[in-house]
Amino acid sequence: MADTKREIERKYESDDSGLPDLTGVAGVAAVLDKGVAHLDATYYDTADLRLAAASLTLRRRTGGSDAGWHLKLPVAPGVRDEIHAPLSDTVPPTLASLVRSRVRDAELLPVVRLRSERDVRDLVDAEGRLLAEASVDAVRAERLSGGSGSAQWTEIEVELADGGDPTFLDTVEKRLRKAGVRPSKSASKLARALAETTPRGKNGKNGKKQRKGEESPGEPVTSGDHVLAYVRAQRDAVVELDPAVRQDAPDSVHSMRVATRRMRSAFRSYGKVLDRGVTDPIGAELKWLAGELGVDRDREVLTERLTAALDDLPRTLVSGPVHTRLDTWAGARRGGSRSRLTGVLDSKRYLTLLDTLDALLAAPPLRKAAAGKPGKVLAKAVRKDFGKVSVLVEQALELAPGHDRDLALHEARKKAKRTRYAAEAAAPALGDPATALVKSMKSLQTLLGDHQDSVMARGTLRELSAVAHAAGESSFTYGVLYGREEQRAASAEAELPGVWKEIRAGALV
Known part of the structure; x- marks a missing residue:
């Protein structure tokens, strides 16, 4: 059975210097070290990357507190609905159904494997309530189909706690920018992995591709x-x-x-x-x-x-x-x-x-x-x-x-x-x-x-x-x-x- 949660997060470039001190952020009483999680995720898509073209991600992930299958549907910039299903060897029917209008009769294949070491910090208020989770992710990406090679990078991710005030992320971002940290150029880890492992000129930027035969429309004239x-x-x-x-x-x-x-x-x-x-x-x-x-x-x-x-x-x-x-x-x-x-x-x-x-x-x-x-x-x-x-x-x-x-x-x-x-x-x-x-x-x-x-x-x-x-x-x-x-x-x-x-x-x- 699948369940859904609203994910509100922001991603930042990292120069491997780690997470800046966030104890001075307004509302943050403490920054708690939650240790390092080892995550192993395989992302699925069609051969022509229809899900990636629509900014959808479907993955099977082990490690961490939410191992299982995850389907992420875009809602707004930095906001996605994440639908979770238990671990299984094949794509759960509930999630396959939700991408059928994109996939149709095509086969879902493993396209990218991401292995991450996630160093997690909880930002909590004076009463110990979780405000957000901040992490530094050391990512290794391996292309499994539709491309070749690998890539690695480090990024900072800040995810708002369930039911939290989105403006809190603005406050955290001000502190990060002051420390020299800048927003990521990629909307997701998968987008960056595809961009860095896709041969130049194939499937377009970030692995995105128009539907077969359909040209990208310009400004209407006629x-x-x-x-x-x-x-x-x-x-x-x-x-x-x-x-x-x-x-x-x-x-x-x-x-x-x-x-x-x-x-x-x-x-x-x-x-x-x-x-x-x-x-x-x-x-x-x-x-x-x-x-x-x-x-x-x-x-x-x-x-x-x-x-x-x-x-x-x-x-x-x-x-x-x-x-x-x-x-x-x-x-x-x-x-x-x-x-x-x-x-x-x-x-x-x-x-x-x-x-x-x-x-x-x-x-x-x-x-x-x-x-x-x-x-x-x-x-x-x-x-x-x-x-x-x-x-x-x-x-x-x-x-x-x-x-x-x-x-x-x-x-x-x-x-x-x-x-x-x-x-x-x-x-x-x-x-x-x-x-x-x-x-x-x-x-x-x-x-x-x-x-x-x-x-x-x-x-x-x-x-x-x-x-x-x-x-x-x-x-x-x-x-x-x-x-x-x-x-x-x-x-x-x-x-x-x-x-x-x-x-x-x-x-x-």
Whole structure:
């Protein structure tokens, strides 16, 4: 079983003179000698160093207090989530799963062996509480595959204690700098080992390599450049969010789902830039993935809405076991949902989709307009999408309240979302007008989204009321909640003409 901890540390170059005296650092009452630990770590990666390219490290280490397998995922500079699994002879399935979006069908091989003598000091406060661990590491690196040779160096590492204040590391750094110690040029031991044992010109700096066939993008110039930059960012988001989704991290499923929608919208909005004969089948697969990600998400959002509405009712209006009935409905499809979603992310279909997106970006199906100026090509596409929103909103406003208007507003919401994403992709090229449209479409999407949520909530309340009535329970409260949802929908519909008039007046695309 794997467990996770947040690692916050800083690394410094060392001239072998050891650790400077840190007893004068503010807050440090004592520096305790914890002895020397002998660490032996083997780092695993694919032959083309996909994990290193993404600043991920996977290692098997013996020695020290935390022997075992460690997977480190970058969070921010100097901050990583370290996932630990017990020692074993092969890569633990739990950790292999978390790097699958990078590794896919490739084999994980031992690429570097690092043996370190770590001289450890604990920095503690007046009450003996650990503030940070400072160490001097004498490192010997040996390349096992993809290169040759060895390297050795000495570095200083300062790791913040669990739950510590990150600003304490700033205080320690001031003392180290005053002593002539400077931050390391390498983000990790592995990065330095790869850099010093990789033949010049192979795999790029620090062992990093682009995905096969994909060139490192420069500043976008043409329309095609801008659209591909947007698609690439969404592809990267899906790959990077994969481990978080597998770990059921907050908002990860929703964020991945949004990335798939953004890509799909870009393909449809910019059909004059990327050949839809190629992108439409990919869009269909992205729709499938979004659907799999949304199986539980939509019900979760609806549950939160109904629970909040129920909690807002006076007790005198709550009749019968409504909370229990709502909880039963909410949990009806939740069982095994995480393992089901993990199965989707391990599926051949999903991994093939990732490979297909890589291939698209490596050899994009550019059409003639891709070489055109963004101010003309992208603006035209955004205007076209906005025009479709305009037609749908105007048609919806002409309809009487009811089922047909609900459907029309739902279609307008989907087109508003697509227009928003098209404007997002164009914003770096078009500037303020596109940015303003993104904001406008987001506000329209929010208003129409609340209306659609009300439509869905009323359908669910009818369902729950019927089940409760059949069970001999009171359906009174469901009727009260239904009436309130009707009022929320009516309020959104009443607000729409004014919001739409303001959006039309400010639309400059």
